Amino acid sequence: MTRPFEDSGTQNSSAAPSRPPAQATPSRPAAQSRPAAQSRPPAPSHPAVQGYRAAQGYPAAAGSAAALRSERPAPFSLRPDPEPLLINLARGYLETMAGAREPEQLARWLSDGAYRRLLKRVVLASRARAVTKRAAVMPTIIVDRVIVTEPNEGVIEAVVILHSRVRTRAVAVRLEGRGDRWRASAINVM
Incomplete structure (x- = not known):
């Protein structure tokens, strides 16, 4: 299973151990390498690399957390409808807690603090499943309704x-607008 935020692992030809070139056989042609001009180094996605780059004065990458935090909120009318995101976040959060989904799949829609809280909850839930010897299963979830309010410009508070x-749950979500998209700064399951 591939994870959505893993780099495909482009390899630098100078760092690879030297081997003789593969012999072409009639059933399989020799592998062709990409020209150096088309290859690119992997993006620095590790927080330590991003912090080092910021300390050295490099500009933040376009999709990095630092770049998203620095963007100014756009008017509500320029952002997409928050209801589909709220439904998917609430459903994904419960599936993650059940062990059926990886937390990294929700990382792009969560703030740093909300993502750290999710990771802590996932560890606790997985320990509880291990103690009771329950397997992780995909829960069947039906959305009843979504209640949305806008307390401030660029902020959405909703209950899904x-x-x-087994039970009915209410998931409270706070979305904050960053640029032209929404990010969840808090998610609480009741």
Whole structure:
């Protein structure tokens, strides 16, 4: 299973151990390498690399957390409708807590603090499943309704009511506008 935020691992030809070139056989042609002009180094996605780059005065990458935090909020009308994101975040959060989804799949829509809280909750939930010897299963979730309010410009607070076989849950979500998109700064399951 591939993870959505992993780099494909482009390799630098100078760092690879030297081997004789592969012999072409009639059933399989020799592998062709990409020209050096088309290859690119992997993006610095590790927080330590990003912090070092920021300390050295490099500009923040376009999709990095630092660049998103520095963007000014855009008017509500320029951002997409928050309801589909709220539904997907609430459903994804419960699936992650059930062990059926990886937390990295929600990382792009969560602030740093919300993502750290999610990771802590996932560890606790996985320990609880291990103690009770329950397997991680994909929960059946039905969305009942979404209640959305806008307390301030560029801020959405919503409650998503979800039904599963076992119980009904309310998921409270706070979205903050960054540029032309929404990011969840808090998610609480009741």
